[in-house]
Amino acid sequence: MTQSLVSRRGLIALAAAGLISRPARAVEFSAAAIDWAMLETALALDIRVVAGAELLLYRKFVSEPDLPSGIADLGLRGSINFEVLRHTAPSLILSSPWYTRLEPNLSRIAPVLSMRIHERGRDPYGAAEAVASELGRRFGREAAAEALIGSTRDELAATAGRLAAAQQPPLFVISIGDPRHFRVFGADSMVGTVLKRLGLANAWARQTSYSAQAPIDIVTLADNPDAAIAILAPVPDDARRILPESAIWRNLPAVRAGRVMLLDPVNHFGGLPAARRLGRLIGLALTTGAPGIG
CATH class of the missing domain: 3.40.50.1980 (Nitrogenase molybdenum iron protein domain)
Incomplete structure (x- = not known):
């Protein structure tokens, strides 16, 4: 089990560095986040997040959960750096309907999970719980989602x-x-x-x-x-x-x-x-x- 995990991490690092082609299983457990609500929820579930958007402003306006060291900054949420995103080789990109126009390009890099929390006239709390549950299911963090x-x-x-x-x-x-x-x-x-x-x-x-x-x-x-x-x-x-x-x-x-x-x-x-x-x-x-x- 440990050897397998170390091997997968090594493959991810090599793939991100461009030294080998990116195998499907090498990025199985990582995420990149365009949307801040998705980002903060993923971090709260201890999901491995390799990239996020507008991280300087995240630290100023969101501040918790803390960002992990080494996370790549993708730039503006509405105009991200696709080269940086490709380099981090996520297995899943976390987004929301605010960024629908980016999805054709995002999906060329990795599958996109887009979920809406905030919608006019609707209490967002239940939708926020649904996001936590879905992220827990996608990344094998069901217990962490239930705890959150x-x-x-x-x-x-x-x-x-x-x-x-x-x-x-x-x-x-x-x-x-x-x-x-x-x-x-x-x-x-x-x-x-x-x-x-x-x-x-x-x-x-x-x-x-x-x-x-x-x-x-x-x-x-x-x-x-x-x-x-x-x-x-x-x-x-x-x-x-x-x-x-x-x-x-x-x-x-x-x-x-x-x-x-x-x-x-x-x-x-x-x-x-x-x-x-x-x-x-x-x-x-x-x-x-x-x-x-x-």
Whole structure:
């Protein structure tokens, strides 16, 4: 068993280096990911990921699970480097319908698994669980997929139990675009479904477009005077500088009452790892406090 595994790994390395032709079994256990939700889920299942797209931004905006050392960066998600992808010799390329136009070229390198988590009007949580299950099945990581699904549900439920000990305000979860505008997440977003699982009311009950709505004028945050505001980092430098001095911002009910939280970055359109991270960050901010803006 060990000798066989070592042999397969050696063949993969040689194939990636271009020293031998790529045999079918040499790439049986590796994946490349174009879509970040697929990437973070594969990493959470301890699947061997040899390449991913926009990894510098992944480290900034997604941050967990950690990227393995040696993973190749394929460049922009919408315009990847096919030569680098070919060199890494994946057995399966993980994508989503956002990148359908790339599939003819991707499929010349390896089979493509494209799965949709986020769709307008649909709760994405079940789709995120389906992605975990399918990746577990494809890579022989069924037990890891079951564990990820169960532990994510359990962690969100445990956080909901802690939050239930005190009355919690409705919550706007936003990302700031500039000093006057923001993006807000609705019920059909991963943010929205996490809020629901935490027993929290989403303060944004209006229309969304593919899970979120933008740009929204900052004054709209006054429409629900009892709500709190959770801001997902990063915050643009001009907004961070201007908002504390803005009379509009300082007079928002949530700001005056100190109900503003600045959260670490989370993948807005992620899978189960993003849901678990967001639930943890919101739970900590509501129970222990988190710095805001202004």
